[in-house]
Amino acid sequence: MNLGEADRILTVFTRKFGKLKAVAKGSRKTQSRLAGSLEPLQLVDFMFWRREGRELALVRGADLVEYNPAPGRDLAAFAAGSFAAELVDRSLAEDEPQPRLFSILLAFLKNIRRPGRAQTALLGFSLHAADALGYGFPLDRCAACQGRVALTGGLWLDYAVGGLLCGKCGAHGTNRTGERLSSEVLAAMRAASPAVFTGHEHAHAVDSGCAMAGARAMDRMLAYHQDRKALLTEKMLGALMRGSDE
8 A cells, every 4th residue: 555655555464473564665766675575475574663552563674585477477367366365364363473374375376376277276275275264164075964065966155154065955055145156166176175276296277267266155255254345356356257258
């Protein structure tokens, strides 16, 4: 966010302190030594200073650790990265460390560098992030009867229950909080396993439309539990889905 004529307010996700906000003074000036290190979705080594009791920290130094060109070169990678960043931002309070989620986000940002993997990586990120935030669920068991969920018939993602319902338990899904999932989307969610998510060499990317549909469904479930609206970048994924169908 711009502040005044030359400053910015940054939202930073750190391994040690969780999410925090900081002022980068003069960072919008072309000659600023900070400018090159403050691009979105990059891994940066920051030095912060914050007075006790103050909400905003002050950026004293910033060194780019590893440059990730994917978000600036690939629209799908940019959309996926923006979605993941907003999900983290909207899901976390400030000053609450989340080292597991930090590691998941790092792995995701590395994986979107691989051509054609952005949507698969995003679905994997959404599933793993939900689990790290306490909302994960089995992709092969019914949350009601604990029976095995087959890739046939009606499938229901129940937000309130926090999991999948088999065809029998989800028969009255229209009266529940949630949404129907196609067997193709559930298959994509299962395929976005840890091996795919971390970029295993023998893993295959899943259908991009199904991957984006699965990621959007996970966001809607998280939004229900976090009492928030769907992500703004969710609309970007929807537009990409429509574009891929044309």
